[in-house]
Amino acid sequence: MANKRNTSKPAIMITGAAGALAQQVIKRLREQFKVIAVDFREQVYLSDDIASYRIDVNKRGFEDIFRKHDIKTVVHLGRMIASEENRMRRYNSNVIGSHRLLDLCHKYGISKVIVLSTYHVYGANAYNPALIDESAPLKAAELTMDLIDSVELENLANIYLWRYPDLNITVLRPCNIVGPGVKNTISTLLSSQYTPVLAGFSPMMQFIHIDDMADAIALTVVKTKGGIYNVATDDWVAYQDALTSSACRKVPILSVPPVLPRAISSLLRLKTFPSYLLNYFKYPVVLDGSLFNNTFGFKPQYSLNEIFRYYRSMKS
Amino acid sequence: MKVRSLLKRVLVPGDLDAQLDAIEKPVGSLGYDPWGFNVDTNKIAVALFKPIFEKYFRVEVRGIENVPADGPVLLTGNHSGQLPIDGTLIAYALATRQPHPRLPRAMIERFFPTVPYLGNLLNQMGGVLGDPVNCSKMLSRNEAVIVFPEGIRGSGKLYRERYQLKRFGNGFMYLSMQHNAPIVPVGVVGCEETIPAIANIAPLARMLGIPYVPVALPLILPAKVILNFGEPMQFDQKECSEEEVTRRVDSVKAEISKLIDKGLQEREGLF
Numbered sequence: 001m002a003n004k005r006n007t008s009k010p011a012i013m014i015t016g017a018a019g020a021l022a023q024q025v026i027k028r029l030r031e032q033f034k035v036i037a038v039d040f041r042e043q044v045y046l047s048d049d050i051a052s053y054r055i056d057v058n059k060r061g062f063e064d065i066f067r068k069h070d071i072k073t074v075v076h077l078g079r080m081i082a083s084e085e086n087r088m089r090r091y092n093s094n095v096i097g098s099h100r101l102l103d104l105c106h107k108y109g110i111s112k113v114i115v116l117s118t119y120h121v122y123g124a125n126a127y128n129p130a131l132i133d134e135s136a137p138l139k140a141a142e143l144t145m146d147l148i149d150s151v152e153l154e155n156l157a158n159i160y161l162w163r164y165p166d167l168n169i170t171v172l173r174p175c176n177i178v179g180p181g182v183k184n185t186i187s188t189l190l191s192s193q194y195t196p197v198l199a200g201f202s203p204m205m206q207f208i209h210i211d212d213m214a215d216a217i218a219l220t221v222v223k224t225k226g227g228i229y230n231v232a233t234d235d236w237v238a239y240q241d242a243l244t245s246s247a248c249r250k251v252p253i254l255s256v257p258p259v260l261p262r263a264i265s266s267l268l269r270l271k272t273f274p275s276y277l278l279n280y281f282k283y284p285v286v287l288d289g290s291l292f293n294n295t296f297g298f299k300p301q302y303s304l305n306e307i308f309r310y311y312r313s314m315k316s
Numbered sequence: 317m318k319v320r321s322l323l324k325r326v327l328v329p330g331d332l333d334a335q336l337d338a339i340e341k342p343v344g345s346l347g348y349d350p351w352g353f354n355v356d357t358n359k360i361a362v363a364l365f366k367p368i369f370e371k372y373f374r375v376e377v378r379g380i381e382n383v384p385a386d387g388p389v390l391l392t393g394n395h396s397g398q399l400p401i402d403g404t405l406i407a408y409a410l411a412t413r414q415p416h417p418r419l420p421r422a423m424i425e426r427f428f429p430t431v432p433y434l435g436n437l438l439n440q441m442g443g444v445l446g447d448p449v450n451c452s453k454m455l456s457r458n459e460a461v462i463v464f465p466e467g468i469r470g471s472g473k474l475y476r477e478r479y480q481l482k483r484f485g486n487g488f489m490y491l492s493m494q495h496n497a498p499i500v501p502v503g504v505v506g507c508e509e510t511i512p513a514i515a516n517i518a519p520l521a522r523m524l525g526i527p528y529v530p531v532a533l534p535l536i537l538p539a540k541v542i543l544n545f546g547e548p549m550q551f552d553q554k555e556c557s558e559e560e561v562t563r564r565v566d567s568v569k570a571e572i573s574k575l576i577d578k579g580l581q582e583r584e585g586l587f
Contacts, residue, residue: 126430
C-alpha cells in the first residue's frame with residue numbers, strides 16, 4: 001500500500017540523511033514526496049516507504065540510484081562541516097563529490113537542486129560590515145586553506161547555476177544552525193560545560209533553530225526560486241552572551257598576538273575550536289536574510305531565548 | 317551579562333533609563349543590533365559620560381534642534397584630538413537632547429575591531445566600523461550617523477595644524493544622495509586642545525599597525541568644548557559627476573569651517 005502511494009509522488013533525493021537536519025527535512029517532505037535517503041556514514045532506517053542507501057557520492061554505484069528512481073529534486077545536505085575530518089577529505093567530499101552529484105543531476109534531468117552552504121564562506125574578517133548580503137565577496141579562502149572546500153563548493157554550484165538553468169539550483173547560506181541533535185561546531189560548544197572564548201573578543205552571531213532551518217529548506221523544495229540566499233534570523237547576540245545564556249562556563253584563551261590562540265588550539269587539539277576557525281570567534285559575520293525571507297515568505301519561529309533554554313536544560 | 321546588569325542597576329538613574337528607553341531602537345530580543353550596539357551598555361556609557369560632558373569638558377551645544385527628529389541623517393563634523401572624544405560628545409548631546417533625543421551611530425576607525433575588549437566595547441556603545449556598507453545599511457534603517465570625512469587625517473593632526481580642515485573624502489556625499497539623507501554640519505571646537513600632539517612617531521605606528529602614535533602628554537586636558545550644529549543640507553539625488561560631488565563636499569566643508577570659526581569666536585578661553 002505504502003509503495004502504491006509512493007509511485008504517484010515525485011521522488012526527492014536527500015543526501016546527508018543521517019544528519020539531524022536532513023531528518024527534520026525528510027519529516028516535512030515525506031507526505032508530498034517519495035524520499036530517497038542517502039548518506040555515506042550510515043544507512044538510516046526512517047520507515048518502510050523511504051528507500052535508504054549508504055553510499056559515497058564518489059562511488060560508481062551512486063549513479064544506480066538515479067537509474068533506479070525517477071528523481072526530480074535533489075537536496076544536497078551531505079556536506080562535511082569545517083571541523084570534521086581533514087582538509088583533503090573535506091575537499092574530496094564537498095567539492096569532488098558535489099561536482100559528481102551536480103553532473104548526475106544534469107545527466108538525469110533533475111529539475112531542482114538545493115545545496116546547503118554555510119556562512120563561513122564570507123570569512124570572518126575585522127573589516128566585515130554587518131548585514132552581509134548575497135553579493136558580498138567570499139573571503140573565507142583568504143583566511144585559511146582549510147575553508148577552501150566551502151568556497152569551492154559554492155563556486156561549483158554557481159557555475160552549474162548559470163550553465164544549466166534547468167537545474168534550478170538554490171544555494172542556501174545559513175547562519176549558525178543549532179538545536180536538538182545538531183552536532184556542528186557551535187552546537188557542540190553551546191552544549192559544553194566549559195567553552196573556550198578569545199579574551200576580549202565577543203563577535204555578534206546569529207542562530208537559527210534546526211526546525212526553522214528545516215522549514216526553510218522545505219520551502220525551497222516547494223517553491224522554485226533558484227539563486228543564492230542567506231538564511232538568517234533578524235536577531236543578534238554576542239558570542240559570549242550566547243554562552244552565558246546557555247549556562248556554559250567561559251574559558252578565556254589569550255587572544256594577542258594572534259599566533260598565540262592558534263598555537264594553543266593546535267597544541268590542545270581543540271576539535272570544536274580549531275585554529276582555522278578562530279577568526280569566527282573573533283570577528284562578526286552577520287548576514288542579511290531579507291532576500292530569502294521576502295522571496296519565500298519565511299519567518300523563523302524560535303527565539304534566541306528558546307534556543308538557549310534548550311542548551312541550558314541539557315546542563316541542569 | 318550579570319556584571320552589565322549590575323552596573324546598569326547601580327549607575328543608571330531611573331529617569332535616564334526611562335528617557336533612553338523612549339528612543340526607538342531597532343534591537344533584537346537580547347538588546348543587541350546587528351552592529352553590536354547593546355541597550356544596557358549604551359545606558360551605562362551615557363550615565364558615566366554625564367559628568368565628563370557637563371563638568372569636565374563643560375560642553376556648550378548650539379543648534380542641535382537642526383538635527384531632524386527622525387529619518388536618516390548624516391552628522392558631519394571636523395575630526396580632532398587623537399581619540400574619538402568629538403564623536404562621543406556629539407552622540408551624548410543628541411542622546412540627551414530634549415525634545416526628540418536620538419541615539420546616533422559613530423563610524424569608528426577600521427583598526428578598533430582588532431583591539432581586544434575596546435573594539436567590542438565601542439560597538440556596544442554605538443560605534444560602528446567605518447565602512448560605506450555599514451553606513452548605507454544604517455541610513456536605510458533610518459539611523460542618525462556621525463561621520464568625520466577627514467578620517468585619521470583629522471584625528472591624528474598635530475597641534476600646530478589645529479582647526480585646519482584636512483582633505484574630505486567624498487563617500488559621505490554619495491551616501492547622503494543615495495539615501496536622500498540630509499547632512500547636518502557640525503563644528504567642533506575644543507577637542508583640538510584635549511590631547512595636543514607635537515609629533516607623530518610614524519615608524520612606531522606602522523610597526524604596531526595603528527594609524528598614529530602621537531607625542532603628547534599622557535592625559536586628556538579639560539578643554540572647554542563648543543558644538544555648533546548647522547542647518548541641514550539636502551542634496552539632489554540625481555546621478556552627477558565626481559566633479560559635482562566634490563563641489564558639494566566642498567560646500568559642506570565650507571559650512572563646517574564657518575561653524576568652527578563661530579565656535580572659536582564664542583570661546584572665551586581654552587579651559
